[in-house]
Every structure is written in C-alpha cells, then in structure tokens.
Amino acid sequence: MRDVVVIGVGLTKFGELWDKSFRRLIAEAGSKAILDANIGGKDIDAMYIGSMSSGRFVGQEHVGALVADASGFSHLHIPATRVEGACASGGLAIREGYLSIASGMNDIVVVGGVEKMNDVGGNFATETLATAADQEWEAFFGVTFPGLYAMIAKRHMHEYGTTKEQLAQVAVKNHANGALNPYAQYQREITLEQVLNATMVARPLGLLDCSPVTDGAASVVLCAAEKAKEFTDKPVKIIASGQGSDTLALHSRRDICTLDATVHAAKMAYKQANLTPSDIDLAEVHDCFTIAEICAIEDLGFVEKGQGGKAVENKITTLDGSLPVNTSGGLKSKGHPVGATGVAQLVEIAQQLRREAEKRQVKDARIGLAHNIGGSGATCTVHILEAM
Amino acid sequence: MAGGVARFWREIPQRYNIIGNKCGSCERVFFPPREACPHCRRKSLGKMEDIKLSGKGEIITYTIIHVGPEAFKEQVPYPVAIIKLEEGPQITAQIVDCNIDEVKIGMKVENTFRRIQEDGYTGAIYYGYKFKPVKE
Ligand SMILES: [Zn+2]
Numbered sequence: 453m454r455d456v457v458v459i460g461v462g463l464t465k466f467g468e469l470w471d472k473s474f475r476r477l478i479a480e481a482g483s484k485a486i487l488d489a490n491i492g493g494k495d496i497d498a499m500y501i502g503s504m505s506s507g508r509f510v511g512q513e514h515v516g517a518l519v520a521d522a523s524g525f526s527h528l529h530i531p532a533t534r535v536e537g538a539c540a541s542g543g544l545a546i547r548e549g550y551l552s553i554a555s556g557m558n559d560i561v562v563v564g565g566v567e568k569m570n571d572v573g574g575n576f577a578t579e580t581l582a583t584a585a586d587q588e589w590e591a592f593f594g595v596t597f598p599g600l601y602a603m604i605a606k607r608h609m610h611e612y613g614t615t616k617e618q619l620a621q622v623a624v625k626n627h628a629n630g631a632l633n634p635y636a637q638y639q640r641e642i643t644l645e646q647v648l649n650a651t652m653v654a655r656p657l658g659l660l661d662c663s664p665v666t667d668g669a670a671s672v673v674l675c676a677a678e679k680a681k682e683f684t685d686k687p688v689k690i691i692a693s694g695q696g697s698d699t700l701a702l703h704s705r706r707d708i709c710t711l712d713a714t715v716h717a718a719k720m721a722y723k724q725a726n727l728t729p730s731d732i733d734l735a736e737v738h739d740c741f742t743i744a745e746i747c748a749i750e751d752l753g754f755v756e757k758g759q760g761g762k763a764v765e766n767k768i769t770t771l772d773g774s775l776p777v778n779t780s781g782g783l784k785s786k787g788h789p790v791g792a793t794g795v796a797q798l799v800e801i802a803q804q805l806r807r808e809a810e811k812r813q814v815k816d817a818r819i820g821l822a823h824n825i826g827g828s829g830a831t832c833t834v835h836i837l838e839a840m
Numbered sequence: 841m842a843g844g845v846a847r848f849w850r851e852i853p854q855r856y857n858i859i860g861n862k863c864g865s866c867e868r869v870f871f872p873p874r875e876a877c878p879h880c881r882r883k884s885l886g887k888m889e890d891i892k893l894s895g896k897g898e899i900i901t902y903t904i905i906h907v908g909p910e911a912f913k914e915q916v917p918y919p920v921a922i923i924k925l926e927e928g929p930q931i932t933a934q935i936v937d938c939n940i941d942e943v944k945i946g947m948k949v950e951n952t953f954r955r956i957q958e959d960g961y962t963g964a965i966y967y968g969y970k971f972k973p974v975k976e
Binding site: 575578579582588589590591592593594595596598599602603604606607610651652653654655656657701702703704708 | 851855872900901902903904905906907908909910912915917918920921922929930931932933934945956957966968970
C-alpha cells in the first residue's frame with residue numbers, strides 16, 4: 453500500500469443557492485481544489501463523485517460523467533465514477549479515491565461531493581432523505597428520518613440520563629463555530645433557549661436539533677505521497693481509512709444507542725494509523741441531528757458510552773476544549789448537502805492541519821479525524837489525517 | 841411511497857399477519873423473514889421456516905412524530921415505537937388507542953390490524969400492523 457496525501461481542497465459556499473445549478477456547484481468546488489493542488493487536467497487519473505440522490509433532487513443520474521464534463525475534462529476521457537451511500541456518499545468517494553491510489557493504480561485523483569437539495573420542496577427533500585432508511589419496514593409505517601434519530605435520543609436519555617439541554621448544547625456549540633466559517637449556511641450563534649423552544653419535529657428533537665436542507669459541493673485532490681512534492685509543500689497525509697456497515701433498519705441493531713458501523717470503521721482506522729482515540733487533536737463528526745454527535749463521540753472512543761451528553765455539557769468539545777469537535781460548524785450550522793458532507797469534512801480537517809482555518813484554527817492541531825454516516829448508521833467512514 | 845401495487849401486495853402476509861421465519865439450525869426468529877440466518881448462514885439454507893409471531897411485545901424506544909410525510913400528514917402528532925416482540929425480533933410501528941403522553945419505554949403492547957396510509961395519487965389504501973397497549 454502506498455501513502456496517500458491531500459494536495460488540494462475546494463468548497464463552495466453552503467446554503468440556499470438559487471442561482472447555482474448542480475453542475476455549476478461541483479465544477480466550482482472542483483476547480484478550486486485543482487487550482488489549490490496546482491495540477492492540470494492531464495495530471496488527473498480518475499475522479500470519484502459522492503452524490504446521494506441527484507435523481508430525486510435534480511432529476512439527473514449518470515453524474516460521474518456529468519461532473520467530468522462540467523469540469524471541462526470531457527476531451528480527456530478521465531474515468532469518472534459516482535459513489536452512493538446515502539449521507540456517507542462523500543466519505544465513500546474519498547475512500548474509493550484513497551484506495552485507488554494506495555493500490556498503485558492511480559497517482560492523482562480528484563474526489564468531489566455534491567448535492568443540490570433546494571430545487572425540490574421541503575416535503576420532497578425530507579422524503580428523499582428518508583430513502584436512506586428501510587422503505588418497506590420503517591418508512592412505510594410512518595417513521596421519518598428525524599424520527600429514527602429521535603428514537604435513538606429517547607433511548608439514550610432512558611439509559612444514560614442524557615438531557616434535552618445536553619442535546620441542545622451540541623447545536624449551540626456548532627453554531628458558535630459556524631459563525632466563524634465564511635462558507636457556512638448559518639453564520640450566526642443561537643442560544644440554548646432558542647433550541648429548547650424550537651418547533652417540535654420528532655420528540656425529543658426540535659427544528660434546531662436538525663441539520664438543514666442545503667445546496668453545496670466540496671472537493672479534494674488526492675495524490676500518491678511520493679509524487680506530492682512536484683505540486684505542493686503543504687501535503688496532509690491520510691494515515692487511515694476505515695469503513696463499516698450495519699442493518700439498514702434501526703430496529704434490527706444490537707443496541708439502539710450504539711452505531712456499530714462507527715465502532716467498526718473507527719477500530720479499523722485506529723489500527724491502521726496505530727493510534728488511540730486520545731491521539732486525536734480534533735474531529736469533524738456526522739451531526740445530522742444533535743444526538744448523532746453525542747453517539748459519535750462515544751462510538752469513536754473519545755468518551756465512554758453514555759458520557760457523550762456530559763462531555764458536551766462540560767465543554768470538552770468546544771473550539772477551545774480538549775477535543776474540538778465540528779470546528780467547521782458541523783452539519784448543523786455549516787449545512788448538510790448530503791453527498792458533499794463527507795468531502796467537506798476532509799476539507800475542514802486539511803485546512804486545520806495546514807493552519808489555514810483562520811478564526812476557527814485549533815492551536816497545534818496535528819492529527820484530525822473525519823466521521824461520515826449514511827442513514828441512521830448503516831454506513832460509516834472514518835478517515836484520520838496528519839500534518840506533515 | 842414509490843412503486844406499484846405489487847410492491848405492497850407481496851409484503852401482505854408479513855404486514856397483515858406478522859409472519860416471520862425461524863432458523864432451523866439455531867432457532868432464532870426473524871422479522872421480516874430472511875433468506876438466510878445471519879448467524880448460521882450456509883447451515884441455515886433451506887431450513888428457514890415461516891412462523892406467525894404472537895404480535896405481543898414491549899416498547900424499547902419511541903418518538904412522537906410532529907412533522908410527518910405527505911401520506912401521514914392527517915395523522916400528526918402520532919407516536920412511533922421500536923417494539924421488541926416476545927419471539928425476539930424488533931419492529932417499528934405506530935402506537936394507537938392511547939393518549940400520546942401515555943406512551944412509555946417498557947410499555948407492553950400488542951398488534952392490531954389498521955389502515956397505515958393512503959396513496960394520494962392512486963387512491964390505494966395500505967393496511968398493516970400498528971400496536972396498542974395491552975389492557976392489564
Ligand atoms: Zn441460525
């Protein structure tokens with residue numbers, strides 16, 4: 453296996469971007485990453501694109517080739533492949549790109565993630581996200597996607613005494629971080645009272661416990677470490693890539709409060725990197741709902757099972773805490789264009805390790821982790837990056 | 841929900857009568873029925889036997905849905921729970937015949953045959969299981 457590094461990153465603004473089409477978004481993020489990496493089209497061996505549901509959101513499938521075309525590479529006939537794993541599509545695209553370089557097949561790969569969610573109405577967007585759940589045995593009976601995470605939250609409260617206030621503090625923290633991120637959908641702070649008093653979506657989760665519907669794209673350029681010097685003097689090394697799967701339906705899991713796909717992917721990644729959770733300096737985790745961040749920091753081994761709520765309450769995960777989590781604002785405040793999310797997480801970690809995170813910069817950050825979930829936890833990727 | 845009537849029709853035995861299956865090798869019970877037992881895999885092939893489940897169980901966790909999908913809009917707010925059935929499998933279903941504030945983790949429930957949703961486009965009405973509290 454060859455070492456793989458990130459040599460370029462690119463991000464569009466996240467939000468309701470009425471004037472930008474699906475193809476414009478991904479071409480913009482890709483161009484930024486390619487410029488940042490200082491490569492040209494002829495250097496690219498392959499492209500991997502994460503998109504959850506372009507078919508339902510913009511009525512367009514076959515987006516691997518479309519992205520290569522929109523990026524101006526049709527005449528180069530670059531192999532371009534779309535990867536899908538619900539909200540983990542971006543993380544999966546990163547891993548496919550990583551594996552193709554590590555294997556020796558490719559030297560330089562452009563990875564992109566994109567979702568254009570606002571062209572359809574809110575109801576249709578919500579039902580599209582619900583296709584990540586088990587359609588026959590969950591959705592058919594009236595449970596929504598927020599409803600699944602609400603049931604995780606309810607059980608977590610029952611077993612570990614986690615409170616609605618602790619859930620709310622995840623949102624407050626992530627908005628505080630997002631307020632410092634010029635690419636975030638919501639660049640404003642919110643109060644605990646606002647979260648607690650927000651319109652109920654699925655008890656105990658209110659509107660401000662949920663990540664928003666977002667348009668956006670992200671891209672990274674990956675390169676074989678041995679070739680990276682030709683292009684950049686600030687490579688960030690991917691020291692581990694883990695992936696796991698689990699039952700599609702939440703009800704069939706061993707434990708409702710544990711995402712075993714995360715546990716598995718994390719174990720795989722820590723083993724490859726020869727690290728323990730305490731070696732991680734900062735993490736971007738999949739906070740599609742506030743409870744998801746609490747489960748993530750437990751399942752990634754940062755705190756013991758059941759202690760996630762307490763950890764948030766004790767401010768361990770704030771920007772100046774001992775383990776900053778979601779410095780970008782997370783899915784909650786930065787926004788969650790589902791296919792782009794896993795790639796955008798890697799952009800944030802790479803920028804932090806390159807000391808380019810400006811007001812969000814974590815001092816002395818050397819090792820960062822990105823955690824991307826699909827559905828209610830049936831797919832997970834974990835990547836660990838190290839500054840060089 | 842996308843798909844034609846056949847998509848619903850083929851699941852009728854499971855949704856109307858809670859028919860699961862049982863591994864002939866380890867006796868574990870599954871719902872919905874599985875092609876093979878995930879624990880015994882190869883050994884279970886050809887030994888998976890359909891069984892009707894009791895439809896009795898206990899609430900493991902629940903939520904009250906306040907913002908529902910189009911086909912359930914008329915029903916909000918409604919409780920949905922994960923129920924552990926006596927035979928072992930856990931399933932997701934609506935809880936009915938009680939005040940939504942009475943729904944609790946640990947509550948004993950049993951299945952009842954109800955209208956689940958109506959397809960606004962075709963007008964098809966879909967039926968299946970919901971669960972109600974067991975009267976002591
Ligand atoms: Zn078996």
